[in-house]
Amino acid sequence: MTTPLLSIKGLQKSYGGKKMVLKGMDAEIFHGEFIVVIGPSGAGKSTFIRCINRMVDPSEGELLFDGQDLAKLKGKKLRVARSKVGMIFQHYNLIGRTNVIKNVLHGRLGQIPFYKSALGLYTSEEKSMAFHLLTKLGLGEHIYKKASALSGGQMQRVGIARAMMQQPKLLLADEPIASLDPKSAQVVMDQIHAITKENNLTCIMNLHQVEVAKNYATRIIGIKDGKIVYDDVPAKLTNEMIDYIYEGKEEEMGQPATGVEPVKGEFSYGA
Amino acid sequence: MMAEQKIPLELPKEKISRMAVGIILLLVFVLSTHFLDLNVATFVSRLENFPRIAGLFMRLNPEAFRPGIEQLILSVALGVCGLAIGGGVSFILAFLGADNLAPHPLFSVIIKGFVSLIRAIPNLVLILMIVASMGMGNTAGVLGLTLSSIGFLTRAFISTIEDQDTAIIETLQATGASKVQIIIHGFFPNVLPAFLAWISIRMESSVAESISLGVIGVGGIGMLVSRSIRQHDHPTVSTLIVIIFTAMFILEMSLNRVKKNRT
C-alpha cells in the first residue's frame, strides 16, 4: 500500500483549555483523493480543515504531511509548508482593491522573498501561469479589473486560480459554494473538480450539502460533535448515517444548490 | 506562444495615475514644510535640556492630589452642565431641522446654517468672545460648552434622524397619527440608542474642552496646570497630569459600551 499524503493522528483542538471543538481525530489521506467533509454547523468542520494548514493551531496531535509534522512547525518553515497547501475560502478573501492578476499572483507569496513581490518582480513564467489559469477559468478579459468589481462566482474562480498558483500538493476548500447562487455554485464546483482531476491533485473540501458531496467525492468524512463518525466511499453513506450525523440539526441538510452535480463528458469552464 | 508575450501587472494608465497621486502627496508635504519655516535648529538646541527637565517631572506631589481632584470635579461639572443644556437644545433643534421632519424647509436651512457657523468657530475662540462679553466665570464656561455641544450634537442627531426610513412616517400617517405622535412613536424608540451614543461621545470632548478652558483661565484643573507651570512646580504638574489622564481614561472606559450604538 502506498504511503498517505497526509496522516492525521489524534488531532484535538480546544479553546482556552475548556471548550473541546475537535475531540481526537484520525484519518489518512491518499494522493488523488477528492474528500468531502460533511457535518452540521458547529461540528468542527471548519476548525478541522483550518488545523491542517495551521490557520488554527491544534492543541494535540500529529499532522504528517510531505515527510514532516505540520503541527510542530514554526516561523519560516511553517510558511514554506503552507505554500504547498492551497486554500479556497467561503468568502473568497480576495484583496478587493487589487486587480485580479495580482490577486492570483498572491499565491506565489510564500515562495518568493518580500522585495521581489513588493517590486512586482514576478518571473514571466509565473505571470503567464497566472494568465493561463485565469483564461482557463473564463476570466481572461477581467485580469486588470479590481477584484471587488467581480461577481461572487467570478471572485471564487479567482480564489481557485490563486490556490492553483501555489502549485500545491494538497488543496483545502472551506465551504467554497456556500455564498453562491445555485448556478455559480455549479460552475465553481465543476471547476474545482476538473482542475484537481487534471492536475491529479488531492482535495479536502467542507460542504454542508450532502447531495453535492455524494456527487463529487471519492470519499466522504462525516463529522459530528468534534469526532469522525463516518469515513468511507459515498456509496456506503446510508440515509440512517446521514440522519445520525445531522441529528438535531436536520434543517441544515437540504440547503440550496442540492441540484449541483458534475457535468458529464467535457468539463465546461462557464463564462 | 503565450510565454513570449509580456504580461504587465497593471494597465499603464493606472500605473501613471498611481504615481501621479504619490508625487502630488509628496509635493504637498515638502512644500508645506518648506513654507512653514520651522525653527528646527532652536528646537534641537533646546533638546539638550530635555533629559534634565524630564527628570524634574519624575516626582509627584502628594499635597497636590486634594486640590487637583477638587478642581477636576469643577472641570467635569462644567462639562456635564454644558452637555446637559446643549443636549436638550440640540434634541429640539434636531427634530425641527431634519429634512424629513422639519415643519417648513426654512427651519432646516436656518438651523443647519447656525450649526455649521458654531462648528466653524473653535470652542476656545467662542469662550474668548463670551469672556469678553461677560467676564470669566462658571456661567461663561457653561455657556461656551453649551454652544459647542449644540454644534456637535445637533448635526449628529440630524444625521441620525435623516437616516431613518421614511416608510415609518407614511405608515403612521396612514393610521391617522398626528405629527407629534409620529415623532414619539415612530422616531424616539429608533433614534434613542444612537442619540445616547452621540451624547457619550460628546461627553468625553466636553470634559476635555472644559479642562482646556482652564488653561486660558476659566477655572478647573486646567487652570491649576497653567498656574503650576508658571511657578515651575514640576511635581505638581506631573500630579495634575496623572489625575487628568486617570479621569479621562475612566470616563472613556465607562462610556465605551454606550458608544457602540452609534450608526
Place this chain on the structure above:
Amino acid sequence: MERSIPLSVEKKAKTYLNLGLLMAVVLFCFLYLNVNVGDIVTALPNLVGFLVDNFMPPNFTNLGVYMGAVMDTILFAIVGTYISAFLAFTFGILMSEAMMPNPWVRGLVRFFISFLRNIPVLIWASLLIFVFGIGNMVGLIALILATVGFLSRSYAESINEIAGSKLESLRASGAGWWQILFHGLIPEFIPSWMNWTLFSFEINIRASAILGTVGAGGLGILIQTNLNMRNFTEAAALIVILVAMVLLTEAAVSLLRKRLSIGGH
C-alpha cells in the same frame, strides 16, 4: 380578573433608576457650580447684543498681516496631519491583535496612545512650551501628539476589521509578515486611511488655530491679543477669516471625498 398587559418587556425599574441617577448627577453639577439655567438663557441674548454692538463692522484694514497667520495655520494643519498619519499607522499596526501577536507590546502601545489621547491638546501645548520654550516646532509637536492619539486608535480599529478574514488568504499561501502588510493590509486599508486622515485634518485646522492662544503661532494668538486689548472689530475680522477658512476646508475636503468616492462617516 383583569390584568394590565405590559407593552414592553424591558426592565422599566432599572431604566428609571439610571435616569434618576443621571438627573441627580446633572443637578449636583449645577448646584456645585452655582450656575443656573436661567442665567445661561438670559446670557445668550446679551452675548448676541454685545457682539452686534462691539464687533460690527469687522475691521479688515490689516488683512495683509492676517494672511500670513492664515497660511501658517493651514500649513501647520497639513504638516501635522501628514506626520501623524504615518506615525499613527505604525502605532495602529502595533496596537492591532491581527498584526501584533505579542500582547505585551500591544498593551504598552495602547497605554501610550491612550495617554496621548486623553490629555487635551492645550495641556500638551502648555507642557511643551514649558519644556522647550515658545516656537513653532512646539505647536507642531503638540498638534502631532493629539492627532496621533486620535488616529492610532481609529486606524487600529479599521486594521482589525480588515485583518479579521481578508488577510487569512495571504497567510494561507505562506506569505510573511511584510508581505501580508504590503500586499494585503495596505491596499485594503487605504479607503479608511484616507477617511480618518481627512477627518482629522478638519479637526486639525481648528486645533491649529487655537494653539496660537498658548503662544504657538497662527491665527489664535492674533484673536486673543485683539480681544484682550478690546480691539473687537479687528478680532471680528479675524474670526470671520477663521470661520471662512474652516468652512472652505470642509467644502474642499468633502469635494475630495466625493472625487475619491470614499463617503463620510
